Amino acid sequence: MSAVKSRSFLNRFPVFYQKFYKEWRWGPQAPVHYVPEEGKWKRNPETGEVKVIQNKPIPLTYPKEFEDGLWGGEALVRGFQKRNPLRRRAAHFWFPSLIKSVLYSEILDKHMEITVTPRTLRLVDQHYGFDSYILETPPQDLKSNLGVKLKRSLLLALAKKDFLPNNAVKREELLQKYQKHIIPLEEAEWYGLTIQEALEKLGESEQREVKAPAVKQPLKIKFREEFIQQLKAEQEEKSAPPTPKSSWNPFKFNKSV
Amino acid sequence: MIRLGFQLLGGAKTLQPSLSIKVEQIRTTFVLKRRYPPLLDKQNRPPKPLVTKNFVYDEVENTNQKKEPDLKLILTSFVEGVGLKNEIVTVRPNFGRFKLLACGLAVYASPENLEKLKKDLENSDNKVQTTLHSSRFAELTRRDLASKILVVLVNQENPWTIEKWHIRAAFRRTGIWVPDNAIKMGDKPISGPNLELEKKHFLVTVTINNLETTPVRCMIRHWSTFPELRLPKVDGYLEPPYEPIFEDEREIISTLPLPVFCLKKSFAS
Numbered sequence: 001m002s003a004v005k006s007r008s009f010l011n012r013f014p015v016f017y018q019k020f021y022k023e024w025r026w027g028p029q030a031p032v033h034y035v036p037e038e039g040k041w042k043r044n045p046e047t048g049e050v051k052v053i054q055n056k057p058i059p060l061t062y063p064k065e066f067e068d069g070l071w072g073g074e075a076l077v078r079g080f081q082k083r084n085p086l087r088r089r090a091a092h093f094w095f096p097s098l099i100k101s102v103l104y105s106e107i108l109d110k111h112m113e114i115t116v117t118p119r120t121l122r123l124v125d126q127h128y129g130f131d132s133y134i135l136e137t138p139p140q141d142l143k144s145n146l147g148v149k150l151k152r153s154l155l156l157a158l159a160k161k162d163f164l165p166n167n168a169v170k171r172e173e174l175l176q177k178y179q180k181h182i183i184p185l186e187e188a189e190w191y192g193l194t195i196q197e198a199l200e201k202l203g204e205s206e207q208r209e210v211k212a213p214a215v216k217q218p219l220k221i222k223f224r225e226e227f228i229q230q231l232k233a234e235q236e237e238k239s240a241p242p243t244p245k246s247s248w249n250p251f252k253f254n255k256s257v
Numbered sequence: 258m259i260r261l262g263f264q265l266l267g268g269a270k271t272l273q274p275s276l277s278i279k280v281e282q283i284r285t286t287f288v289l290k291r292r293y294p295p296l297l298d299k300q301n302r303p304p305k306p307l308v309t310k311n312f313v314y315d316e317v318e319n320t321n322q323k324k325e326p327d328l329k330l331i332l333t334s335f336v337e338g339v340g341l342k343n344e345i346v347t348v349r350p351n352f353g354r355f356k357l358l359a360c361g362l363a364v365y366a367s368p369e370n371l372e373k374l375k376k377d378l379e380n381s382d383n384k385v386q387t388t389l390h391s392s393r394f395a396e397l398t399r400r401d402l403a404s405k406i407l408v409v410l411v412n413q414e415n416p417w418t419i420e421k422w423h424i425r426a427a428f429r430r431t432g433i434w435v436p437d438n439a440i441k442m443g444d445k446p447i448s449g450p451n452l453e454l455e456k457k458h459f460l461v462t463v464t465i466n467n468l469e470t471t472p473v474r475c476m477i478r479h480w481s482t483f484p485e486l487r488l489p490k491v492d493g494y495l496e497p498p499y500e501p502i503f504e505d506e507r508e509i510i511s512t513l514p515l516p517v518f519c520l521k522k523s524f525a526s
Binding site: 051118 | 286288291292295298307314315320321325328354355359367369370
């Protein structure tokens with residue numbers, strides 16, 4: 001239900017932000033904690049009965065520490081263990097193992113201390129580098145706030161082409177290397193924003209479109225001002241000083257008339 | 258476990274477990290499987306919700322307990338004990354990540370990097386490498402020899418002059434096989450028996466793989482075949498101060514690194 005609601009207001013955003021947000025929030029994640037079955041149907045070898053294969057992912061829990069790390073698709077699994085067939089099931093949590101590790105980004109030219117799992121380190125090796133890992137992984141697998149923000153900063157740097165200001169040769173090399181990840185600047189500016197940040201950005205852009213903010217004033221103010229001006233005009237007319245009489249009075253000397 | 262889990266979710270700031278028991282369970286990652294699979298969804302209908310029974314999991318595999326495969330890297334500079342520059346090496350993953358990649362001593366052996374390396378090698382002269390270092394262990398060997406003190410045993414009765422074969426035999430006594438052409442003696446001859454030379458140092462030069470050279474300290478000790486004539490035993494004769502035979506060698510002898518046992522002693526005291 002919440003998804004439907006948020007989708008309805010998502011329509012106000014640019015198309016590329018909608019696409020990113022849908023991927024990030026509701027996109028299918030890579031299977032980490034389970035092995036998906038392959039194929040569409042399977043046959044029971046004994047009875048010959050055919051059944052559809054439906055892979056339902058194991059629900060994961062994301063604690064708040066998750067947002068500040070790169071867990072490589074791993075998360076907390078909450079479930080039960082059936083240790084004895086005659087005993088009641090026992091609640092059990094499966095935790096990923098977390099390590100603080102230093103990762104180096106070529107584009108940003110920075111060493112970063114990040115909480116990771118061994119799986120993340122393995123993924124970085126498989127992608128031949130931290131930047132390639134971040135750029136090639138879809139947002140639903142990075143998932144965390146930090147991961148998406150890192151990807152945003154990398155995409156922005158690639159779009160602006162202003163990274164490594166002191167080393168032009170290496171910059172050209174990296175631009176060539178990450179050529180397929182370069183997107184237009186406008187899209188990069190919208191990438192990786194949370195819904196709140198996006199709303200703020202949307203508000204700014206909408207305000208910029210309407211140059212003068214339309215202020216709705218009640219008509220009575222306008223009429224009052226008109227009336228006051230009218231009154232002032234009348235008063236001026238009334239209090240207008242009489243035409244000055246000249247010292248010379250033509251009737252002064254012919255009283256006799 | 259439940260208490261621990263709730264602590265974690267309910268605002269505990271770190272993932273460090275407050276309980277010492279069952280810590281190992283937390284430090285691992287798992288591949289799980291449902292013991293009771295959920296019911297199938299119908300077509301054109303909303304999916305059926307999961308019930309509590311569907312949350313009973315069995316562990317299929319623990320990924321973290323598997324041995325990680327080795328990393329393949331290209332070295333960007335000479336690394337002692339690992340390899341020469343532009344060499345493709347296979348190392349353990351954590352060593353590669355933190356000691357080589359993080360320090361900028363190596364890059365991943367990706368297809369692009371391999372191609373680049375191939376082009377670079379075609380363009381540049383390959384012999385530059387070998388003029389700097391003969392092998393990946395040569396530098397380690399050189400440093401090991403430089404910190405050694407070689408005890409040259411000489412006879413107390415018969416006359417002698419120090420020659421190459423004396424040095425070779427002394428090396429052999431410490432477990433190092435050095436050919437004669439790798440040893441270079443000093444200009445001035447040393448001859449005896451002369452008890453003034455006892456426990457005094459002189460230098461020889463050893464060449465490794467016809468490239469790396471290092472001076473090695475040698476110490477003269479007199480020895481007799483007759484037990485009654487032998488000099489009395491002394492403790493700690495390998496420790497400094499070191500007295501040279503020739504005064505011009507004093508500076509080099511003092512600048513060479515101390516033997517490992519001396520370093521350990523100085524740390525302890």
